[in-house]
Amino acid sequence: MNNPADTTPPRRAIDIVNASLKRRYARERRFRWLGATAVTLGMVFVVLLFADIILKGYTAFQQTYIQLPIELAAATIDPDGTRDPATLARADYMKLIREALREQFPEVRDRRDRRRLNSMISVGAPDLLRERVMADPALIGTTQELWILADDDIDMLVKGYIDRNAPESDRRVSDQMIGWINRLEAEGRVAKRFNTIFFTHGTSREPELAGIAGALMGSFYTLALTFLLSFPIGVGAALYLEEFAPKNRWTDLIEVNVNNLAAVPSIVFGLLGLAVFIGFFGVPRSTPLVAALVMTLMTLPTIIIASRVALKSVPPSIREAALGVGASPLQTQFHHVLPLALPGILTGSIIGMARALGETAPLLMIGMIAFIVDIPKGFTDAATVLPVQIFLWADSPERGFVERTSAAIIVLLAFLFVMNLAAVLLRRRFERRW
Structure with a gap:
């Protein structure tokens, strides 16, 4: 028997359906929002990853070079004048580069300072100079303004990865070397050029010589x-x-x-x-x-x-x-x-x-x-x-x-x-x- 005090009319089926539709639409909106949020977060993370990789790596497509007037003395490269490739390959090209550096900084006389001065040049620079001379023997006996590959520490300094204002004990480049680089930069003898070595050379233990x-x-x-x-x-x-x-x-x-x-x-x-x-x-x-x-x-x-x-x-x-x-x-x-x-x-x-x-x-x-x-x-x-x-x-x-x-x-x-x-x-x- 129905309770006479209960006068609430029974709910129609359409009302029940309408009430459930609101909940279902709300759940659908939440699901779409969660899906869009997930996609957005994924895209943000991918963009951040790519941005981090690009910001760290785009500078590798350029390499620091130092311009020096190098005298390609025949007495050092080809004393016999035969232009024999074997003789040209055995020549001491590092000696020519060091002499050019000493002419740029004649005040550097101490042996330790000379070692520091020479260390600004990559250990692979003589090989690159050898390849150039062997490709064009007519350069022998002339003085050429050549761009010489710099050491990786100098490269990092020029690219801004080494803070010049940091204490000397906190960086791998001394104040004296920074002074030499500043002087070369003021003379326009330091420049970043396209890093062809990265695409033409194999790997190396020296970063500036490493390629893919x-x-x-x-x-x-x-x-x-x-x-x-x-x-x-x-x-x-x-x-x-x-x-x-x-x-x-x-x-x-x-x-x-x-x-x-x-x-x-x-x-x-x-x-x-x-x-x-x-x-x-x-x-x-x-x-x-x-x-x-x-x-x-x-x-x-x-x-x-x-x-x-x-x-x-x-x-x-x-x-x-x-x-x-x-x-x-x-x-x-x-x-x-x-x-x-x-x-x-x-x-x-x-x-x-x-x-x-x-x-x-x-x-x-x-x-x-x-x-x-x-x-x-x-x-x-x-x-x-x-x-x-x-x-x-x-x-x-x-x-x-x-x-x-x-x-x-x-x-x-x-x-x-x-x-x-x-x-x-x-x-x-x-x-x-x-």
Whole structure:
């Protein structure tokens, strides 16, 4: 029996629905706000990361040089006058640079002060001067105003990384050397020029002589061989699994393992390469060949999965039409299905190559961490790659390597950006909507 005191009319169903709609709309607005906040925070962190890398690394694309009037005396360079390349290579070019410095600062007579004065010049400056003279022997016997590479401490001073007003005990450059640099700057003999060494030389223990040419060539050889091995194998495996393989327990097991391999930590592939390719087959360590074999194993799952998805996207009517006009199953796949799926396959392959370009852990296991000065000339020469070079430089205590580490990261990010942009453009250019 109803309570006679309860005169509240029963709520209609529409009122209950309207009340719940307000709560649902409020939850939806909160979810959208949280999603937008998450995206914004992610973008802010990415921008801050890129800004920090660029601000630390852009100065590495310039290097400090000191202009000196150097007398390329024939008595020192080529006393016999034969212009023999072997004789020119053995000449004491550091002596010529030191004599030019002494002429600029004739008041410096103390032996310790002379050592400090000479230390403003890079230890690699004589080699650079030798290369220039050997390239143009006509310079011998003349006096040339040449830009000589400065030491990394002077480079850091000119770039502002060393505070000139700080106490002398807190910096690596003495007050006396700062005075000499100030005098050279007032005479217009100190300048920052484009750092070609960074792109043309291999690594070095001296920051001002360190470059990424060796690592770039090592990465190029590794990626080229990785693509040549992984692309045909990956596409062939995907084509067989998707179009020809019978559906049974074995193919199901293979598919599960391919998917699992795509999630395996990359260092596991490095251990596999160390044990199998180097330990069992005897492939030389620290070479693009063994690196490409390891990278092929790592990128194959990505290429196979992407290729299978691309093949699935081709409508069955294409296959039926080709078979209907008399094409064999193999002709149907290679002449009709595969060309239509190729944009998606290339996109997945480029993404796999981009992942291989940025990998470090598996390459450390196979010896690519070795200190390689020479630029590799082939697939079997000792080499390193750009991510490993960044890892090595990041562990160096010199301030000059900090900016070179960031500059190498900028170059690596540029390559990754170009590769991913190429994948997007290929997909948009050749993608077909069915």
